[in-house]
Amino acid sequence: MKVHLKIWRQKDAASKGRLVDYDLDQVDTHMSFLEMIDTLNEKLVLKGEVPVEFDHDCREGICGMCAMTINGEVNGPVAGLTVCQLHMREFKDNSTIYIEPFRANAFPLKRDLKVDRSAFDRIIQAGGYISASTGQPTEANTILISHDQAESAFDSAACIGCGACVATCKNSSAALFTSAKISHLAKVPQGREEAQKRVLKMVAQMDAEGFGHCSNTEACEARCPQGISVLNIAQMNWEYNKALVLR
Structure with missing residues (x-):
């Protein structure tokens, strides 16, 4: 398949950025989206051009880097996926793809x-x-936890810190x-x-980082x-x- 790419190129935060056009053919529909960008970068390097920089690591939907x-x-276009889990079969032949x-x-x-998503790191450092x-260490089985309680905690702990919630929120909120x-x-x-000290410190750090407020549209969960x-x-x-009342 062939695709026409419009990719945001910007040297650094102080420089002016723009969308740059690239045409890529012989794209295998079984390629992941990141493999498609890898293919483009190989061609750019062979031409002596600067490759497109993007974050990635495990490419298994675990690390949250991409x-x-x-x-x-x-x-x-597919909700519930990281970019590394997205495949080119989700796009039509000769389609134009905007990447920002x-x-x-x-x-x-x-x-x-x-x-730079280090703001998340500083929120964790504040009390997470x-x-x-x-x-x-204390023997784990000395503190009994019900199955439902453990499962609920695991569900919350599954967050990989990718920042999709912030990027999709109209307020750029990090509440999720x-x-x-x-x-x-x-x-x-x-x-x-x-618990009380933790929530006060982490919410204060979230606000200090400049994230917006949650307005309950639930776009983050989606x-x-x-x-x-x-x-x-x-x-x-x-x-x-509760912490405000009890402190």
């Missing part, structure tokens, strides 16, 4: 399709952990990401000890590759209001 907007949709980076003030552009004394990291610890006994539920946002709000 992130871009394809034809105006976060991670492409995630757009959010809290995700400054680094180059081409790469953005459980403090533990050094020495012999932050709430998932708060909820999965709040749902287990080990995380309750620091595009999330892991299907993280917006019920986590409800739990975060409950934990936050």
Whole structure:
């Protein structure tokens, strides 16, 4: 198949960017979307041109590194996938494909399709952990947790931090990401000890990073590759209001 690509090229955040046209033929429908970009980059290198920069790592839908907007949709036309899980069979022959980076003030552009998502790291550093004394670890089975409670915590912990929720939100809110990291610890006994301090610090850091506010459109859940539920946002709000009263 043949595709016409319009890819956002930008040297750095201070430079002016633009969409650049590329034609690519002999694209196998079984290729992943990232393999298609790899093929383009090989051709660009052979021509002595600068290849398109984009984030990627595991290419198995686990790491959350690959992130871009394809034809105006976060991670492409198929909801619930990361870009590395998207295949070229989802596109028609001779189609035009627009490829752009995630757009959010809290995700400054680094180059081409790469953005800086370290704001997520700083939110985690603010309180997304459980403090533990050094020495012999406690036997896990001494703290009993029901199956439903464990499953609910695992569902929240499934967030891979890809940023699709931010990119698809009209307000560029990080509420789904932050709430998932708060909820999965709040749902287990080990995380309750620091629950109040954690939610206050993480929400404060989220606001400091410049993310927008949640307006409950639920677009984040609809595009999330892991299907993280917006019920986590409800739990975060409950934990936050409780912490404000009790502090």
